Amino acid sequence: MxxxxxxxxxxxxxxxxxxxxxxxxxxxxxxxxxxxxxxxxxxxxxxxxxxxxxxxxxxxxxxxxxxxxxxxxxxxxxxxxxxxxxxxxxxxxxxxxxxxxxxxxxxxxxxxxxxxxxxxxxxxxxxxxxxxxxxxxxLPMLKETQLATSIISMNPNWLTKDYTYEMYAPIIRTARSARSYGSAALDFAYVALGIIDSYITLRLHPWDFSGGMIIAEEVGAVVTNQLGDKLDPLHSNSILVANSSLHKEILEQYLEPHHTALESIHKGTFSNR
Amino acid sequence: MxxxxxxxxxxxxxxxxxxxxxxxxxxxxxxxxxxxxxxxxxxxxxxxxxxxxxxxxxxxxxxxxxxxxxxxxxxxxxxxxxxxxxxxxxxxxxxxxxxxxxxxxxxxxxxxxxxxxxxxxxxxxxxxxxxxxxxxxxLPMLKETQLATSIISMNPNWLTKDYTYEMYAPIIRTARSARSYGSAALDFAYVALGIIDSYITLRLHPWDFSGGMIIAEEVGAVVTNQLGDKLDPLHSNSILVANSSLHKEILEQYLEPHHTALESIHKGTFSNR
The missing domain is CATH 3.30.540.10 (Fructose-1,6-Bisphosphatase, subunit A, domain 1)
Structure with a gap:
């Protein structure tokens, strides 16, 4: 075996x-x-x-x-x-x-x-x-989608906080719809399955994302933190997982304008595991 | 039969x-x-x-x-x-x-x-x-819960709109967590099953809520619109469904302060089916 x-x-x-x-x-x-x-x-x-x-x-x-x-x-x-x-x-x-x-x-x-x-x-x-x-x-390779025809998984909680509302509300407004399932590992699996197109969250630990990341990447999903950096299994991080065109659209059009704020969030929150 | x-x-x-x-x-x-x-x-x-x-x-x-x-x-x-x-x-x-x-x-x-x-x-x-x-x-009768220990189902979209953010964000902030599943009928069923404690949304049609309302009420859920009024099968409406103590807490502490705004939303949106 x-x-x-x-x-x-x-x-x-x-x-x-x-x-x-x-x-x-x-x-x-x-x-x-x-x-x-x-x-x-x-x-x-x-x-x-x-x-x-x-x-x-x-x-x-x-x-x-x-x-x-x-x-x-x-x-x-x-x-x-x-x-x-x-x-x-x-x-x-x-x-x-x-x-x-x-x-x-x-x-x-x-x-x-x-x-x-x-x-x-x-x-x-x-x-x-x-x-x-x-x-x-x-599982088949993921299809490329655009945000306007995509379903995004995001916990509604992130839209009630000042420091994330400004970044995330425009994403949800533009998306076709939003869901929230309450398990990070399953959210990665659902992206791999194609039933959601992206999963966006802050503050996951390595055990929350490591299994799902490897599965999602096998069908072509791009998995990074919200600064566009690769994840590693020893450090907590923020998460942006999506098919490649959608990942690019969300990262470039919605998150990069908040790069400085995001860097500050990452330094404050993820300094250790 | x-x-x-x-x-x-x-x-x-x-x-x-x-x-x-x-x-x-x-x-x-x-x-x-x-x-x-x-x-x-x-x-x-x-x-x-x-x-x-x-x-x-x-x-x-x-x-x-x-x-x-x-x-x-x-x-x-x-x-x-x-x-x-x-x-x-x-x-x-x-x-x-x-x-x-x-x-x-x-x-x-x-x-x-x-x-x-x-x-x-x-x-x-x-x-x-x-x-x-x-x-x-x-299905057993629902247990009473308080918002701070409850899971609320609400589409994240409602938190990206100015006219609903003010009413709903404090509910989600106070709740233990939030979910979004994308089917109103199933949300009613999930309240009846006890896996979520409340489902909150605007703008459901009679066919979206009629079946689920009857099921949820059988296990003690309180189903009204967000003004606290009963629903009827001929008119669209807003929705607040929850166990009785949670329904009272959300209605009295979070929605009644916005009663005037809510009345205006209802008049504008639900004038006909």
């Missing part, structure tokens, strides 16, 4: 455990604020994934949303970046629309990405250079 | 036809603007539903999104209010996340509501006074 196939197999196993346990009572803790809920299942899932990876590949490095590998600073060898439950708020409020996200890098280069929609049992996956899939179905 | 069971049976039949035809090419027309797409399948589905209803119940009145019954002004007898494909833009862009919506009234009183998520084969349904269901599963 390749590392890629192994990654899918442990994501499926973890998903089965989550589905089994969802009928039992959730024990929910709050982190720093009510928007930052985390559940025992989140921690148990990360522990399971880390244990499985370590058992099979003891020399691989692992960064996890729940705290594993916070001190990792090198991308040498294999690096796993995992979010045991991406879309925690959906998990808590909806018991659906959340995903297990896994990005795997080798010597800093992308190797494979997995986003597993646990409740719908939909496995989005890609090995770098080999194309992306939803379960066994190969 | 009761009228209620008959309504579910024709929704299922229509859904089967849509699923069969979705593998074939869509022929899309544009109405007045690119946001108002309508497909041949939309028209064919309405024609099928109207023909079935008329065959079995020749004396029933029918209002449809695609044009049937535009001149109806009386709610005497049985009145069907149908949207063959609610979430047309999802239908066109995603080929999922759309629904067949049917609301049935008898002498102006609600009789039954149906929202059928065609691709996920999920039938949300309720007969007035008999409780609401997802497929065969009875």
């Amino acid at each position: 390749s590392i890629y196939e192994f990654a899918m197999s442990i994501a499926r196993l973890a998903g089965e455990k989550i589905r089994e346990q969802l009928s039992h009572e959730l024990v929910i803790e709050t982190k720093s604020n009510p928007n930052d809920l985390v559940t025992n299942m989140d921690k148990a899932t990360e522990a399971f994934l880390v244990a499985e990876i370590t058992k099979h590949y003891p020399d691989h490095q692992i960064i996890g949303e729940e705290g594993h590998g916070k001190t990792i600073t090198s991308t040498d060898g294999y690096l796993w970046v995992i979010d045991p439950i991406d879309g925690t708020l959906n998990f808590v409020h909806q018991q659906q629309n959340f995903a297990i996200s896994i990005g795997i890098f080798h010597n800093g280069e992308k190797y494979a990405g997995i986003v597993y929609d646990v409740i719908d049992d939909k496995m989005y996956h890609a090995q770098a250079g080999q194309g992306a899939y939803l379960n066994d179905r190969p | 009761s009228i209620y069971e008959f309504a579910m049976s024709i929704a299922r039949l229509a859904g089967e036809k849509i699923r069969e035809q979705l593998s074939h090419e869509l022929v899309i027309e544009t109405k007045s603007n690119p946001n108002d797409l309508v497909t041949n399948m939309d028209k064919a589905t309405e024609a099928f539903l109207v023909a079935e209803i008329t065959k079995h119940y020749p004396d029933h009145q029918i209002i449809g999104e695609e044009g049937h019954g535009k001149t109806i002004t009386s709610t005497d007898g049985y009145l069907w209010v149908i949207d063959p494909i609610d979430g047309t833009l999802n239908f066109v862009h995603q080929q999922q996340n759309f629904a067949i919506s049917i609301g049935i009234f008898h002498n102006g009183e609600k009789y039954a509501g149906i929202v059928y998520d065609v691709i996920d084969d999920k039938m949300y349904h309720a007969q007035a006074g008999q409780g609401a269901y997802l497929n065969d599963r009875p």
Whole structure:
């Protein structure tokens, strides 16, 4: 079994455990604020994934949303970046629309990405250079779109803040329509699937975007931060993912005029992981 | 077979036809603007539903999104209010996340509501006074929530317009989070299911809200326009649907301060169907 196939197999196993346990009572803790809920299942899932990876590949490095590998600073060898439950708020409020996200890098280069929609049992996956899939179905390359005929995924929250309203409201006004689904990993998968044309957000951590980024890039999506810079698996960042023509249109016409403000946001918010 | 069971049976039949035809090419027309797409399948589905209803119940009145019954002004007898494909833009862009919506009234009183998520084969349904269901599963009564711990469904578009930003931005800022799914009928169903706590929008037509309203009210949701007035199946309106405590909080603390502006919006926008 390749590392890629192994990654899918442990994501499926973890998903089965989550589905089994969802009928039992959730024990929910709050982190720093009510928007930052985390559940025992989140921690148990990360522990399971880390244990499985370590058992099979003891020399691989692992960064996890729940705290594993916070001190990792090198991308040498294999690096796993995992979010045991991406879309925690959906998990808590909806018991659906959340995903297990896994990005795997080798010597800093992308190797494979997995986003597993646990409740719908939909496995989005890609090995770098080999194309992306939803379960066994190969996903076609993205079509180019223009903003006026595109559907953009953006959380309405970003339009209620002064420092992002000025940048983002014109994008949403021009777009055909907007959606918000509440899981970054699934938003990347939905861009790869072509059901949304772009996903725009600030402040994602590596475990939120690494798996989805690798999948989306396999079907031709362009993934950068909102300054147009490449993402890396060791640093949090802002996100602009879209098909190539739409990425160019949004970046050049809507974000570059706010370049100075955006640089300042990035310095303030993303100085460390 | 009761009228209620008959309504579910024709929704299922229509859904089967849509699923069969979705593998074939869509022929899309544009109405007045690119946001108002309508497909041949939309028209064919309405024609099928109207023909079935008329065959079995020749004396029933029918209002449809695609044009049937535009001149109806009386709610005497049985009145069907149908949207063959609610979430047309999802239908066109995603080929999922759309629904067949049917609301049935008898002498102006609600009789039954149906929202059928065609691709996920999920039938949300309720007969007035008999409780609401997802497929065969009875839906529990809604829990009361407060805005700070609630998830609100609102299209980000409403936050880019001056006349709605002032009213809506404080709601989204205070809420735990926001979502946007792109089908009004499904948004009502999601409130009934408890996966979102409120759905807020302007400008819905009777066929957008009639089916979902009847379902949501069966589990204790309060459904009014944004002035706090009851909806009726002959007139377009704004929408505030939520569990009772949340409905009260949003209406009294966030919308009533804008009562005059809202009255003006309603007079301008909803003077006719």
